[in-house]
Amino acid sequence: MSGRIAHLADVRGGYALEADAVVVGSGAGGAMAAANLARAGMDVVVVEAGPQVRPDDMTRDGPAFLSKYYWEGGLRMLLGSGAYPTMSGRCLGGSTVVNSAIFFRLPDWVRQAWIDEAGLSGLAGPELDAAYDRIFTRLKVAPTPMHVMGRKNLVTRDVLDRVGVPNKPLPRAVDGCIGSGDCLTGCRQGAKQSVDRSVLPEAVDHGARVMTCSQVERILFEDGRAVGVEGDVVDLDGWQKVGRFSVRAPRVFLAAGALHTPVLMQRSGVRLGGRVGGTFAAHISGLALGILPDDVRPWEGATQGWGGFSPEVQGLKFEALWGPTALIAAEWGGLGRDLSQMLQDVRRAAMVVMVYRAKTKGSVRATRSGMPDARLWIPPEEIHVVARQVHKLTAAFLDMGAEYVFTGVKGLPDRIRTIDEASGLLSNRLRGRHMTMTANHVFCSCPMDARADHGVVDPEGRVHGVPGLWISDASVFPSPSAVNPQATVMALSDLISRRAADLSLLDA
Amino acid sequence: MWTPSFLTRWFESTWRTCLVAASEALAPGGAATPCHRATALAPRTEAYIVGLPPTQSVLLKLLFVGVEWLTPLLAPIGGRFSRRTPEGRVAVVEGWRGSWVFPVRLLGDAVRATLMMVYFSHPDVLLALGEGEPGTTLAEAG
Numbered sequence: 190m191s192g193r194i195a196h197l198a199d200v201r202g203g204y205a206l207e208a209d210a211v212v213v214g215s216g217a218g219g220a221m222a223a224a225n226l227a228r229a230g231m232d233v234v235v236v237e238a239g240p241q242v243r244p245d246d247m248t249r250d251g252p253a254f255l256s257k258y259y260w261e262g263g264l265r266m267l268l269g270s271g272a273y274p275t276m277s278g279r280c281l282g283g284s285t286v287v288n289s290a291i292f293f294r295l296p297d298w299v300r301q302a303w304i305d306e307a308g309l310s311g312l313a314g315p316e317l318d319a320a321y322d323r324i325f326t327r328l329k330v331a332p333t334p335m336h337v338m339g340r341k342n343l344v345t346r347d348v349l350d351r352v353g354v355p356n357k358p359l360p361r362a363v364d365g366c367i368g369s370g371d372c373l374t375g376c377r378q379g380a381k382q383s384v385d386r387s388v389l390p391e392a393v394d395h396g397a398r399v400m401t402c403s404q405v406e407r408i409l410f411e412d413g414r415a416v417g418v419e420g421d422v423v424d425l426d427g428w429q430k431v432g433r434f435s436v437r438a439p440r441v442f443l444a445a446g447a448l449h450t451p452v453l454m455q456r457s458g459v460r461l462g463g464r465v466g467g468t469f470a471a472h473i474s475g476l477a478l479g480i481l482p483d484d485v486r487p488w489e490g491a492t493q494g495w496g497g498f499s500p501e502v503q504g505l506k507f508e509a510l511w512g513p514t515a516l517i518a519a520e521w522g523g524l525g526r527d528l529s530q531m532l533q534d535v536r537r538a539a540m541v542v543m544v545y546r547a548k549t550k551g552s553v554r555a556t557r558s559g560m561p562d563a564r565l566w567i568p569p570e571e572i573h574v575v576a577r578q579v580h581k582l583t584a585a586f587l588d589m590g591a592e593y594v595f596t597g598v599k600g601l602p603d604r605i606r607t608i609d610e611a612s613g614l615l616s617n618r619l620r621g622r623h624m625t626m627t628a629n630h631v632f633c634s635c636p637m638d639a640r641a642d643h644g645v646v647d648p649e650g651r652v653h654g655v656p657g658l659w660i661s662d663a664s665v666f667p668s669p670s671a672v673n674p675q676a677t678v679m680a681l682s683d684l685i686s687r688r689a690a691d692l693s694l695l696d697a
Numbered sequence: 698m699w700t701p702s703f704l705t706r707w708f709e710s711t712w713r714t715c716l717v718a719a720s721e722a723l724a725p726g727g728a729a730t731p732c733h734r735a736t737a738l739a740p741r742t743e744a745y746i747v748g749l750p751p752t753q754s755v756l757l758k759l760l761f762v763g764v765e766w767l768t769p770l771l772a773p774i775g776g777r778f779s780r781r782t783p784e785g786r787v788a789v790v791e792g793w794r795g796s797w798v799f800p801v802r803l804l805g806d807a808v809r810a811t812l813m814m815v816y817f818s819h820p821d822v823l824l825a826l827g828e829g830e831p832g833t834t835l836a837e838a839g
């Protein structure tokens with residue numbers, strides 16, 4: 190059987206298909222599930238809301254790219270204790286097309302917490318390690334080589350040395366990276382091993398049919414059992430409906446990401462007593478951007494090539510970052526006459542960011558238009574943890590001769606020139622609403638838990654009490670991963686879909 | 698007078714007027730700095746806003762309508778946003794960005810972010826930064 194990728198022209202007007210399994214979403218989790226189920230001999234249909242992005246469609250024009258290939262034009266916000274942008278890809282391959290390809294295994298202490306707190310004893314065995322091994326080999330994960338670092342990544346090394354954080358090149362899933370620094374607007378080089386290039390082709394080779402521009406609206410049920418999905422065929426921009434579709438299949442795998450999967454469940458009447466979307470978490474973040482005495486040319490070099498873990502705060506990680514300059518400038522920089530100064534400063538800029546596994550509270554609810562309304566509350570003490578680390582980074586930049594440092598923290602000068610001017614970072618009055626942060630690592634909205642009355646899915650990814658329905662994306666994390674999540678999303682999806690494929694073979 | 702079609706016309710012209718006024722003020726240009734005219738800042742931002750998904754598009758239009766009409770309330774001396782001098786408009790946005798009142802600060806941040814994002818994606822601006830020069834990628838640079 191040979192599969193294929195169907196584009197807008199193929200699906201316009203609508204369609205009705207039948208299959209052994211339907212996978213909703215083609216990102217990290219969905220692609221992995223589709224490949225395994227197809228390899229097991231199942232007739233698989235993948236439905237993806239976004240279009241395929243080809244290298245020619247990729248542009249360094251950040252706003253233009255975001256408005257087309259990110260959900261809600263890249264302008265989605267988490268509200269709660271502040272307003273935090275949260276981005277995810279709306280295209281074949283999902284967020285893996287627009288991410289920085291950093292790959293980490295789950296740290297042992299988080300893995301142990303998942304085993305202890307959610308009863309996931311199966312994660313103690315060698316299966317999870319084997320899943321990581323398979324994925325790391327298949328996606329060619331390796332430390333970022335020195336020749337594509339660019340100066341911005343090396344500045345991060347120097348900053349982290351000064352603050353006493355052990356650091357090294359970040360492991361990434363790339364093959365032939367030239368250090369163009371364009372990861373967040375797609376890899377025109379074709380080097381990034383996003384799942385549309387690395388995993389979905391395998392699913393298609395094994396017969397999977399991949400339907401793009403197909404946005405699922407709800408899950409279909411018969412006698413309490415999931416039997417398929419239906420939704421709208423949407424145009425390339427994602428909001429004009431140009432047809433209806435349905436896919437009937439006895440196995441439904443949801444992998445629409447931590448924000449959309451709970452929305453689909455809620456809109457289909459699956460709420461499990463408020464547990465679906467009743468929890469939600471995201472890594473929180475902070476930044477320090479220093480203007481050094483000489484050129485950095487931060488747009489050169491791998492988008493995120495260097496980083497390290499805090500030895501003093503568990504679950505806090507530092508990384509170099511430069512995205513499209515337009516996106517960085519949206520947060521930082523002068524207006525009016527100050528703009529000229531900023532234009533001269535950009536080439537001397539380098540930025541170090543943090544991701545932190547804070548204890549937060551959150552929820553996801555469906556809006557009337559079917560989009561997620563996600564909330565995140567960050568307790569002040571967790572904000573203080575981040576702010577203190579920003580203070581250290583600021584001091585390190587100033588020590589290195591930075592003319593000034595921008596932190597995005599409200600109430601502080603936009604240009605911090607002396608460490609005294611950064612003293613507000615040590616204040617206990619800082620709150621979430623004072624921080625500039627982006628939360629792109631989102632999870633835990635349909636957590637995995639062995640206890641039916643605690644979680645949404647069981648340790649095999651099956652939705653508690655709803656036969657025929659699985660979840661295999663970042664929603665199922667019992668708690669934040671403390672590291673970049675893609676590898677773990679893929680590893681869990683690998684385990685879930687392997688198990689499901691075996692069970693189904695036994696069924697047949 | 699307040700018919701739906703009048704309101705629509707008023708809304709559409711108000712956000713565009715404010716957008717043009719904000720573009721002129723926030724990116725006046727300078728010796729080596731491309732100005733709002735050279736970077737077609739207002740028309741490009743307008744195209745960006747119109748091209749967004751409907752909800753985000755309406756929200757950004759509302760943002761500019763809000764800026765136009767909240768200015769006399771939040772920064773009383775000087776009238777509507779578009780009637781102020783360019784320096785006055787920058788002062789309004791900067792003032793809001795520094796405010797301790799969260800929604801006011803969001804207003805200032807959102808106007809600034811929208812315009813700066815579009816400004817910094819213009820090829821002439823990237824060239825002025827040095828980004829457009831040959832040798833942009835490390836491989837090209839050898």
Ligand SMILES: Cc1cc2nc3c(=O)[nH]c(=O)nc-3n(C[C@H](O)[C@H](O)[C@H](O)COP(=O)(O)OP(=O)(O)OC[C@H]3O[C@@H](n4cnc5c(N)ncnc54)[C@H](O)[C@@H]3O)c2cc1C
Pocket residue numbers: 213214215216217218219236237238239276277278279280281282283284285287288289290291292293373403404405406444445446447449450453629630631661662663664672673674675676678
């Ligand atoms: C800018 C950015 C940078 C990041 N950098 C890294 C990194 O370097 N390393 C890392 O480990 N992680 C990174 N992440 C996070 C990582 O990409 C995600 O954790 C991971 O992709 C999540 O996988 P997922 O399958 O849950 O969701 P996604 O990969 O987002 O896939 C979900 C898919 O479902 C589709 N979908 C949603 N709703 C529907 C619907 N109703 N019908 C049909 N399809 C639907 C979406 O369009 C999307 O394709 C980054 C994320 C972003 C946004």
Ligand code: SF4
Pocket residue numbers: 290363365366367368369370371372373375376377378379380381490491492
């Ligand atoms: S840095 Fe450039 S070449 Fe390397 S993976 Fe990212 S987009 Fe591709």
